[in-house]
Structure formats: structure tokens, C-alpha cells
Amino acid sequence: MSTSKSVSREADDILLATDMIRLGARLQVLQAETSLSYDRLARLYREVKGASPPKGMLPFSVDWFMTWLPNIHSSLFYNIYRYMDTFTPAKKSQALVEAYRLYLEQSSVGLQPGEDADEPVLSFTRAWMLVRFFESGLVQLSGCQQCQGLFVAHAHDPESGFVCAICKPPPRAGKTRARRRSTARMPA
Numbered sequence: 453m454s455t456s457k458s459v460s461r462e463a464d465d466i467l468l469a470t471d472m473i474r475l476g477a478r479l480q481v482l483q484a485e486t487s488l489s490y491d492r493l494a495r496l497y498r499e500v501k502g503a504s505p506p507k508g509m510l511p512f513s514v515d516w517f518m519t520w521l522p523n524i525h526s527s528l529f530y531n532i533y534r535y536m537d538t539f540t541p542a543k544k545s546q547a548l549v550e551a552y553r554l555y556l557e558q559s560s561v562g563l564q565p566g567e568d569a570d571e572p573v574l575s576f577t578r579a580w581m582l583v584r585f586f587e588s589g590l591v592q593l594s595g596c597q598q599c600q601g602l603f604v605a606h607a608h609d610p611e612s613g614f615v616c617a618i619c620k621p622p623p624r625a626g627k628t629r630a631r632r633r634s635t636a637r638m639p640a
């Protein structure tokens with residue numbers, strides 16, 4: 453059994469799994485992306501993280517990616533991923549790892565002091581789910597008619613007249629902005 457398994461393939465899998473664990477991957481993700489056994493992955497996880505892997509189901513919801521802030525972060529990530537997968541030698545799981553690193557770099561820009569920089573809006577496991585959702589045709593990229601950016605949307609959503617979450621923020625964000633404007637107009 454293990455004699456037929458290539459040693460270098462196994463070494464690659466361990467490196468990949470280690471990268472993914474550092475980025476916050478759940479055990480189910482590692483099982484899907486490598487050919488290492490559950491026991492070896494669990495041991496590797498404990499070595500890298502110094503803690504046991506969390507139990508329980510993966511967050512399985514397409515709708516989460518459509519809510520305002522998650523949509524902006526998911527779209528940023530997926531645009532990077534698509535670029536890496538298409539135009540660089542990094543493919544599939546390697547593209548995922550490298551795209552997620554770039555996403556972390558980009559998304560931490562502009563964080564206010566005191567904001568929790570350790571908890572990105574889009575977790576690695578969600579980023580992995582998103583790529584699977586694209587592969588299974590549950591979601592698509594829609595072009596915003598105002599900024600021309602590409603954003604994550606439900607598959608088969610009509611593309612004409614699509615306006616993204618940045619160009620058309622939800623009412624609550626709009627209200628905050630309007631209130632700030634009206635406060636600014638008040639005499640000091």
C-alpha cells in the first residue's frame with residue numbers, strides 16, 4: 453500500500469497541508485486537498501497549531517457570500533484567485549494558498565487600530581468553499597455596470613443592471629453616511 457505511494461508526492465502534501473493549516477484551514481479541507489490520512493492530518497494539525505482541530509460541520513451557505521461585507525471580501529479574494537490560477541504557474545490548491553495570502557495582505561490594509569486583524573472577514577475555509585461553489589456552478593461573477601468590477605453573485609442572476617455592494621451599499625450604511633452629512637451641515 454504505502455510502498456506504491458510516491459515519497460515526493462507525500463512530501464508535497466505535507467508542505468501544502470502545513471501551509472493551509474497556518475492559514476486556518478479546517479481538517480475537512482485538508483482531507484479534500486491532500487491524500488494524507490485523517491490521523492496524519494490530525495497529528496500535523498496539532499503540531500502546527502499546538503491545539504486539536506475543531507470539530508463540526510463546515511460552514512455550508514451560499515447566501516453568506518451574498519451579504520454585504522462578505523460579498524466585497526469574497527469578490528476581492530476570488531478575483532485574485534482567478535488571476536493566479538489563470539496567469540501564474542500556481543494552480544488549484546497552490547493558487548488557493550497564494551491567493552488567500554494576497555487577500556490577507558490586501559484586506560488588512562485600512563484596518564483601524566484596535567480592530568481585530570486576526571479574524572479576516574473571509575476565512576480560509578470559506579475561501580475554499582467559495583472556489584468549490586464556483587466549480588459546481590452555484591455562483592458566478594457578475595460585472596457591476598457602475599464600476600465594471602466583477603462580484604460574486606448567485607448563478608443565473610440576471611447580469612444586466614447589476615450594481616455591486618460597493619457602489620450600492622445597504623440602506624444602513626447609507627443612513628450612517630447621510631446622518632454624518634447632516635451632522636456636518638449643523639452649525640457648530
Ligand SMILES: [Zn+2]
Binds near residue numbers: 597598
Ligand atoms: Zn460597482
